[in-house]
Amino acid sequence: MSHEERNNIASLLAGLLVNIYIISRLANLYSDGSLNGADSIMVWARAILWAIPIGIATVIICIILFNILFAIAERDPKPSFVVDERDQAIKSYGMHFTMVIVSIAFFGGVVALAFGANTLHVLIAMFFGFSLGDLIGNFAKLIRYRYDV
Amino acid sequence: MAKKPKITNTIRRLRFDADEMTQKQLAEAVGVTRQTIVAIENAKYYPTLELSFMISRRFGKPLEEVFIIEFE
Numbered sequence: 146m147s148h149e150e151r152n153n154i155a156s157l158l159a160g161l162l163v164n165i166y167i168i169s170r171l172a173n174l175y176s177d178g179s180l181n182g183a184d185s186i187m188v189w190a191r192a193i194l195w196a197i198p199i200g201i202a203t204v205i206i207c208i209i210l211f212n213i214l215f216a217i218a219e220r221d222p223k224p225s226f227v228v229d230e231r232d233q234a235i236k237s238y239g240m241h242f243t244m245v246i247v248s249i250a251f252f253g254g255v256v257a258l259a260f261g262a263n264t265l266h267v268l269i270a271m272f273f274g275f276s277l278g279d280l281i282g283n284f285a286k287l288i289r290y291r292y293d294v
Numbered sequence: 295m296a297k298k299p300k301i302t303n304t305i306r307r308l309r310f311d312a313d314e315m316t317q318k319q320l321a322e323a324v325g326v327t328r329q330t331i332v333a334i335e336n337a338k339y340y341p342t343l344e345l346s347f348m349i350s351r352r353f354g355k356p357l358e359e360v361f362i363i364e365f366e
Contacts, residue, residue: 229326293338
């Protein structure tokens with residue numbers, strides 16, 4: 146398994162963990178009524194602003210841990226950190242999927258707002274659309290790494 | 295519409311002829327991962343022109359002897 150493939154799997158796991166955290170955080174905010182008041186968008190924005198650094202830290206920690214675990218499992222004290230042109234091609238392939246999903250989420254959100262949907266609900270849906278785009282992009286890269294399709 | 299040509303290669307045989315060079319050794323010589331060499335050998339990934347020339351040069355062969363284009 147190459148360095149970038151390991152990082153991709155770690156990013157995929159971190160993305161899932163961060164989404165679980167955000168869902169649980171939003172569920173708590175809904176249950177205690179914080180997202181039902183007049184300042185609901187501000188409460189949501191603060192929750193998301195916190196989620197961004199938590200997400201970045203989770204990805205970094207997952208990548209470090211996964212690389213350490215992989216080195217131990219492979220009994221390789223000097224794992225390769227080479228990133229090559231195939232990694233770049235696969236990264237670009239995954240990015241296409243991410244961009245398509247993110248664009249659909251953004252456009253869908255704008256259309257929903259144009260038809261009078263609740264702003265907070267649209268923002269939450271758009272954010273999850275972006276997050277889903279990232280997950281699908283990473284998953285597409287994983288498929289490409291594993292099966293070269 | 296013309297069919298897409300298939301590009302095969304003789305890397306596996308060239309490695310064998312070069313004192314049974316391993317995929318890892320070739321990968322390190324041309325600065326890519328072993329997985330990329332595996333993918334190239336299996337014609338699952340077509341390398342860039344730059345990498346193709348580097349692989350050919352490593353074996354001391356012209357490009358056409360390492361990579362073969364097949365029109366079906």
